[in-house]
Amino acid sequence: MTGTPSAPTTSQPYRELGLTDDEYERIVATLGRVPTDAELAMYSVMWSEHCSYKSSKVHLRQFRDTPATDRLLVGMGENAGVVDVGEGLAVTFKVESHNHPSFVEPYQGAATGVGGIVRDILTMGARPIGVLDPLRFGAADAPDTSRVLPGVVAGIGGYGNCLGLPNIGGEVVFDPVYAGNPLVNALCVGVMPVGRVQTSAATGVGNAVVLLGAKTGRDGIGGVSVLASATFDAEGGPARRPSVQVGDPFIEKILIECCLELFDRGLVVGIQDLGGAGLTCALTETTAAGIATGQPGGMDVDLDLVPLREASMEAHEVLASESQERMLAVVTPDVLPEVLALAERWGVHATRIGTVTDSGRLVVRWHGEVVVDVPPGSLADDGPVYERPLRRPADLDLLHADAPTALVRPGTGAELRETLLRMVASPNLCSRAWVTEQYDRYVQANTVLAQPEDAGVLRLSASGLGIALATDGNGRYARLDPFAGAQLALAEACRNVAAVGAEPIAVTNCLNFGSPEDPEVMWQFAQACAGLAEACRRLGLPVTGGNVSFYNQTGATPIHPTPVVGVLGLLPDVSRRTAMAFTGAGDTVVLLGETRDELGGSEWAWVTHGHLGGTPPAVDLAQEKSLAEVLVAGGRDGLFTAAHDLSEGGLAQALVESCLRGAHGARLELPADADPFVELFSESAGRAVVTIAAADLDRLAALCASHGLPWRPIGAVTAAADLEVAGQFTISLDELRTAHEGTLPRLFGSTA
Amino acid sequence: MPEVPLGDAGTPGAPRVGVVTFPGSLDDRDAAAAVRLAGADPIPLWHGDSDLHGVDAVVLPGGFSYGDYLRAGAIARFSPVVGAVVAAARNGLPVLGICNGFQVLCEAGLLPGALTRNSGLHFICRDQRLRVETSSTAWTGAYTAGEEILIPVKHGEGRYVVDASTLAELTAQDRVVVRYAGGNPNGSVDDIAGVCSENRRVVGLMPHPEHAVEELTGPGTDGLRMFTSVLGGLLRAAL
Numbered sequence: 001m002t003g004t005p006s007a008p009t010t011s012q013p014y015r016e017l018g019l020t021d022d023e024y025e026r027i028v029a030t031l032g033r034v035p036t037d038a039e040l041a042m043y044s045v046m047w048s049e050h051c052s053y054k055s056s057k058v059h060l061r062q063f064r065d066t067p068a069t070d071r072l073l074v075g076m077g078e079n080a081g082v083v084d085v086g087e088g089l090a091v092t093f094k095v096e097s098h099n100h101p102s103f104v105e106p107y108q109g110a111a112t113g114v115g116g117i118v119r120d121i122l123t124m125g126a127r128p129i130g131v132l133d134p135l136r137f138g139a140a141d142a143p144d145t146s147r148v149l150p151g152v153v154a155g156i157g158g159y160g161n162c163l164g165l166p167n168i169g170g171e172v173v174f175d176p177v178y179a180g181n182p183l184v185n186a187l188c189v190g191v192m193p194v195g196r197v198q199t200s201a202a203t204g205v206g207n208a209v210v211l212l213g214a215k216t217g218r219d220g221i222g223g224v225s226v227l228a229s230a231t232f233d234a235e236g237g238p239a240r241r242p243s244v245q246v247g248d249p250f251i252e253k254i255l256i257e258c259c260l261e262l263f264d265r266g267l268v269v270g271i272q273d274l275g276g277a278g279l280t281c282a283l284t285e286t287t288a289a290g291i292a293t294g295q296p297g298g299m300d301v302d303l304d305l306v307p308l309r310e311a312s313m314e315a316h317e318v319l320a321s322e323s324q325e326r327m328l329a330v331v332t333p334d335v336l337p338e339v340l341a342l343a344e345r346w347g348v349h350a351t352r353i354g355t356v357t358d359s360g361r362l363v364v365r366w367h368g369e370v371v372v373d374v375p376p377g378s379l380a381d382d383g384p385v386y387e388r389p390l391r392r393p394a395d396l397d398l399l400h401a402d403a404p405t406a407l408v409r410p411g412t413g414a415e416l417r418e419t420l421l422r423m424v425a426s427p428n429l430c431s432r433a434w435v436t437e438q439y440d441r442y443v444q445a446n447t448v449l450a451q452p453e454d455a456g457v458l459r460l461s462a463s464g465l466g467i468a469l470a471t472d473g474n475g476r477y478a479r480l481d482p483f484a485g486a487q488l489a490l491a492e493a494c495r496n497v498a499a500v501g502a503e504p505i506a507v508t509n510c511l512n513f514g515s516p517e518d519p520e521v522m523w524q525f526a527q528a529c530a531g532l533a534e535a536c537r538r539l540g541l542p543v544t545g546g547n548v549s550f551y552n553q554t555g556a557t558p559i560h561p562t563p564v565v566g567v568l569g570l571l572p573d574v575s576r577r578t579a580m581a582f583t584g585a586g587d588t589v590v591l592l593g594e595t596r597d598e599l600g601g602s603e604w605a606w607v608t609h610g611h612l613g614g615t616p617p618a619v620d621l622a623q624e625k626s627l628a629e630v631l632v633a634g635g636r637d638g639l640f641t642a643a644h645d646l647s648e649g650g651l652a653q654a655l656v657e658s659c660l661r662g663a664h665g666a667r668l669e670l671p672a673d674a675d676p677f678v679e680l681f682s683e684s685a686g687r688a689v690v691t692i693a694a695a696d697l698d699r700l701a702a703l704c705a706s707h708g709l710p711w712r713p714i715g716a717v718t719a720a721a722d723l724e725v726a727g728q729f730t731i732s733l734d735e736l737r738t739a740h741e742g743t744l745p746r747l748f749g750s751t752a
Numbered sequence: 753m754p755e756v757p758l759g760d761a762g763t764p765g766a767p768r769v770g771v772v773t774f775p776g777s778l779d780d781r782d783a784a785a786a787v788r789l790a791g792a793d794p795i796p797l798w799h800g801d802s803d804l805h806g807v808d809a810v811v812l813p814g815g816f817s818y819g820d821y822l823r824a825g826a827i828a829r830f831s832p833v834v835g836a837v838v839a840a841a842r843n844g845l846p847v848l849g850i851c852n853g854f855q856v857l858c859e860a861g862l863l864p865g866a867l868t869r870n871s872g873l874h875f876i877c878r879d880q881r882l883r884v885e886t887s888s889t890a891w892t893g894a895y896t897a898g899e900e901i902l903i904p905v906k907h908g909e910g911r912y913v914v915d916a917s918t919l920a921e922l923t924a925q926d927r928v929v930v931r932y933a934g935g936n937p938n939g940s941v942d943d944i945a946g947v948c949s950e951n952r953r954v955v956g957l958m959p960h961p962e963h964a965v966e967e968l969t970g971p972g973t974d975g976l977r978m979f980t981s982v983l984g985g986l987l988r989a990a991l
Contacts, residue, residue: 157875161906162816164778250819254775347775438875440906442963442970443814445782459969575968751874 012037017044023384030378038364038371041316042379045277046284049550052383055516056548059526062533063543071505072542073197079120079273080190081544082197083506085570087465090194092124095134095187095471095510095566097549101245102184106151110184111159112220112247115324117188118163119273122256123327125198125263126190129444130458131160133170133186134471134510134564135435138179140427140747145174148182149435150748156186157438162249163256166447167439168456170471171564174427177475180554185510185547187471187566191460196263200272202290202299202330202356207269209286209299209354210336211279212343213255213326217309220245220278220322251325251348258346259327267339270330279306280319280379282328283354287362288380290330296358299376303366305353315366330356390526391519399480402613404599409677416676417729419608423681424656425739426607427747429649434744437751448574452657454496454645459574466574468502470567474648475560476601477616482524483531484619486563490535491624491685493567495645498628499688501578501635502569507536509546509565514558516550524561525550532563538621541567578635578690580644581662585719587641588694589666591651593627593687594710597678603648604681623686626707631688634703639696646687651714652680654689656736659723665733667724668715676728691717767792767986769979770807772837772853774799774828778815779962783850786962787811790979802832808986809846809890810837812853814906814960824867824909825855834860846890846982847954851907854946854956863947863956864922865914870907871939877906879971880959881933882945886926889948890985891955894977901974903959905937905945910958912940912947922947929955 014024017040027035027043035043049055063076073090074082080094098113114131121128133156138145160167170187202209262268270290272282283301290297303318313321331339336352343350357363362379364372410419423429432452441450448466449457455470472492478485494504509532514521536543552559571577582589599605600614634640642662644654659666670679692700697713704711715726724730745751769787771794773780784794795807799817804810817828828834838860841847849857857863870876881902884895895901914922919941922928930946938958946957961975 154874161875161908162776162778162819164815248819250776250816250821253778253816257775437877440875440877442877442904442906442960443778443782445779445785445963445966445969448968751872751876 012040014040014044017041018048019044023047026384031374036371038316038319039374041320042280042372045280045320046379047383049516051277051281053548054384055386055388055550056525057385058387059529062529066533066536066543067540069542072544076543076545078545079123079200081506081508082124083544083568084194085460085465085467087461087463088194089191089460090197091189091191091467091568092121092126093187093189093469093508093566093568094120094545095185095508095564096120096547097510097512098184098186099181099512099549099552102152103148103180103182106148107155107158108246110152110155112245112324113184113186114156114159115247115249115252116275117186118165118252119275119327121188121190122259123198123200123271123273124190125196126192127260128165128188128190128256129446130168130189130456131165131186132168132456132469132471134473135171136173136175136178136183136475136562138174138182139176140174142179144179146748152182152184153435153438159247159249161440163253164443166441166443166450168441168447168450168458169469170451172432172435175475175560177559181552181559183512183552183562185564187469187508189467189469198263198268198271200286200289201270201293202286203293203295203297204269204332204356205296205358207330207332207356208336208352209301209356210329210331210339210350211306211326211353212258212329212348212350214248214251214323215307215309215349216318216321216323218313218317218321221317221320245322245324247324254346254348255325255327258343258348261342262329262339267331267335268329269332272328274326274328276322278319278321278323283362284376284379286328286330287376290356291360291377298357298359299354299362300357301354301364303364305351307349307351315371388516388522389519390523392523393520399613400615404602404605404611404614407605407609407611413728416680417731420652420680421731421739423604423607423649424653424736425743426603427743428603429653430743431741433741434748434751448577449500449579453580454499455502455569457500457571457574457577464573464575466571468497468500468569468571470496471564472496473562473564475562476612478528478563479560479612480601480614480616482527482561484616485561486528486531487535487619488616488685489563489565490532491619491621492645492647493565494539494624494628495688497567497569498631499578499643499645501576501632502571503632504541504567504569504628506568507541507543507565509543509563511546511548512552512559512562512564513550514553518558521558528561528563532565535621539625576636576638578640578643580642580658582642582658582664582666582691582717583662584641584691584693585664585717586694587691587717588697588713589715589717590690590692590700590711591687591714592630592690592709592711593623594684595679595682595687596684598682598684602681602683617683617685620686623709626709627686627688630703630707630709634690639692639699639703640690641693642691644689646689648683650681650683651689655723656740658689659733660737660740663733665718665720665722666715667718667726669726670714676725767808767983768795768806770795770797770804770810772797772799772810772812772833774815774817774831776816776819777813779850779960780813780815783811783813783962786965786976786979789965790976790983792983797833799831799833802836804836804840809982812847812849812856814851814853817852817856824852825859828856829860838862841954844951844953846985848891848978849956850960850962851958854958855909857954857956862949862954864918865912865947867909867958868911868913869909870911875908876937877904878937880905880937882930882959883933884930885928889929889952889955891978891981892929893984894981900933902971903961903964903975904971905959907958910938910940912944914941930957
């Protein structure tokens with residue numbers, strides 16, 4: 001049925017497309033001939049780092065060994081993992097990066113990052129119900145940050161708000177290492193009836209292949225190979241702007257509604273979103289997945305049927321285009337008219353572009369000629385895999401030796417007071433309201449908690465069943481120790497989810513690193529993967545999917561290794577969630593966990609001394625587990641009137657946030673033998689503050705004892721409008737609020 | 753809740769409140785849920801259908817109808833359903849336009865004025881204090897004039913503008929329904945958050961009362977009375 005495509009005889013520009021000599025040889029060997037231009041373009045994008053995970057694959061395999069719990073319906077390798085949450089509902093969630101485009105064109109880069117992860121969730125069969133955005137920027141006062149951050153935030157809001165997705169959490173972190181490489185990660189979560197989980201496999205010989213959504217244009221060509229799989233050079237920005245896609249959230253919104261109705265009516269055999277590498281990726285992955293089922297498979301595609309924005313596009317451009325808001329569906333011929341009519345009702349373009357065959361090959365025609373004839377697995381699954389060389393960074397011992405113990409610490413009450421005010425106003429600890437007020441957190445009417453709470457909480461059903469989500473990651477910790485840094489990211493995300501009362505049940509991750517061709521970066525990556533996988537095993541949590549973003553570096557300077565971990569938690573009854581606000585004057589403030597002198601990589605060291613050195617806080621996964629269990633049990637039993645996790649900025653930061661949120665004061669009595677500075681600013685892991693009615697102290701004592709968790713009362717919530725540390729200092733809530741809330745508006749302008 | 757249909761079997765005898773879905777509507781399910789909480793049956797109305805299915809009142813929900821291309825609400829006003837709503841409203845059908853719905857009502861000429869880009873040029877989502885200025889509309893009868901309530905705002909184009917003579921007329925006729933209190937989030941003239949038609953049956957406002965109907969998911973329940981107000985009026989009319 002296929003003629004051999006006519007191949008060019010001149011030498012091919014494979015290097016310009018990002019392929020190595022070896023990779024090109026391998027393509028020729030696979031095909032038994034020189035590839036056509038269209039085939040070469042397809043291999044170049046599918047074998048790019050972004051699509052093939054060629055450098056990370058050998059390390060990511062460890063995540064497959066994380067515990068497969070009873071809840072896990074779909075694990076790693078699909079568009080997103082799926083977990084059974086009970087009541088016949090399944091939840092799917094995943095975090096992805098859109099870092100490089102967001103530096104080049106902040107608004108569109110961030111907007112299409114949201115659009116892409118939303119389509120991943122939709123592809124699983126789920127209605128998207130929320131997003132979270134972990135963000136990293138250069139120094140808050142750096143000139144370029146005032147270009148990148150407002151654009152990114154507006155893009156996330158502009159796209160997510162128009163889709164009707166509540167934005168319920170995420171992070172905003174500033175550090176000079178991200179100046180040329182901001183990180184824009186986006187997590188989306190969706191829900192569906194358990195029976196509606198979709199597959200991407202193109203099966204059923206004779207079935208129709210339908211392209212849904214926007215027309216295909218020249219935007220985003222080479223996005224994955226040229227942009228996301230290479231390092232920025234000093235002049236790299238503007239010249240690459242055509243590689244950034246442009247989004248239209250309205251088209252995505254009607255595409256979502258259209259697809260959900262297709263799923264509900266059972267009209268879809270297989271479905272795949274078009275993201276990085278566009279049609280190339282969707283066609284090869286659906287065809288390869290179809291063949292992998294063991295049934296006869298293959299696909300014939302007539303590229304001339306693809307609706308184009310520009311008539312002059314070439315075949316390889318149509319195949320590589322990353323135009324947004326498109327989905328590929330496989331449907332049986334008898335329902336094709338119904339599918340097309342349904343799409344028309346929603347105003348969504350739908351075009352049959354191909355047919356499932358039994359040839360075992362993906363064949364693409366263009367202007368009557370066969371331009372592609374390939375075994376799809378060679379593109380989708382059998383790409384190159386590299387065991388890149390690893391080398392422990394040469395400066396790591398020096399960094400470890402440069403411990404924060406040598407830094408001058410505040411000694412007097414007045415100095416502690418001044419330090420605290422400076423800390424709560426610092427870019428990484430100040431109020432995020434400037435950012436989060438630009439996101440709709442209410443739409444869909446099921447948001448129970450959203451930022452600045454420890455985790456976002458969404459109601460799933462009228463019974464009160466709900467989920468909690470949090471993302472965390474501390475690049476400074478990971479710079480000092482990537483193994484521990486990844487574990488601390490997981491521990492903190494679990495802690496945040498548990499603080500609202502939810503039991504952590506599954507993990508997703510977005511691993512943001514420099515160039516894999518740098519052995520020191522690759523060592524950091526290997527360490528982070530090993531650390532995260534081990535911690536997931538110890539905590540009994542499956543990694544259900546994620547994303548790797550390499551080449552986050554400018555010239556030879558990589559970003560801090562930044563593993564961002566997202567944790568999904570389950571709440572049987574969202575009305576029993578615990579919020580962070582101190583609200584009950586007279587309540588006892590209790591510190592759960594142990595405080596040690598741990599300030600390596602801390603916010604205090606950075607804010608007051610510009611220092612990064614020593615080792616990050618110790619990881620104690622057994623204690624993290626105990627803490628989570630206590631937080632979940634206490635929340636469920638109505639023991640806590642408030643709970644807030646301790647992380648960057650330590651106890652002082654947590655108290656300030658809880659006081660301001662609840663407009664209540666607190667009075668702290670530190671133990672006589674304790675160092676008040678360490679008590680207030682240490683970042684020891686495995687800790688949280690909770691408040692309880694004074695009469696419940698015995699109940700709490702019994703709960704903590706049964707889990708072997710250290711705890712101690714440290715003070716009380718007061719009706720006074722100030723935060724007092726007995727014997728040290730008092731600060732009014734007004735002064736704290738002014739310091740905490742003024743920073744981002746001062747840097748980026750007033751929003752109202 | 754995710755997969756709950758917009759309408760359901762319905763309660764016999766309960767008032768029927770239509771909730772319009774345009775392509776790009778976002779808060780339509782939320783408005784339907786609020787209608788149900790208030791004790792009425794939400795009836796889904798489709799943008800392409802000019803049949804109002806005999807509903808007793810209509811809510812035009814928030815969102816980005818037709819992508820808000822050109823100008824917010826500018827395309828929606830030409831839809832078949834809005835044509836029917838305009839005709840019915842002139843005959844006294846109670847109509848509530850929330851956010852994008854308010855923008856549509858202004859574009860359709862049922863309400864005076866226009867909504868322009870927020871003065872701060874950013875989308876703003878926050879819990880907003882409002883002062884209910886009049887209880888004599890189809891949608892605010894359950895409030896007391898002068899009462900302060902807390903309801904979320906979330907919009908990028910909510911700055912209400914109107915010419916001076918119309919503003920004077922609105923004020924003189926007690927047609928400013930709600931005003932922003934404790935800070936104006938978008939630069940609206942005279943702190944106006946919502947206005948009503950001359951017959952007081954059509955109300956448009958930027959804040960989202962449907963997001964303040966449950967303690968669990970909103971800043972309070974101050975918004976619920978906007979929906980019970982219209983039901984009270986409908987029941988009285990039926991007696």
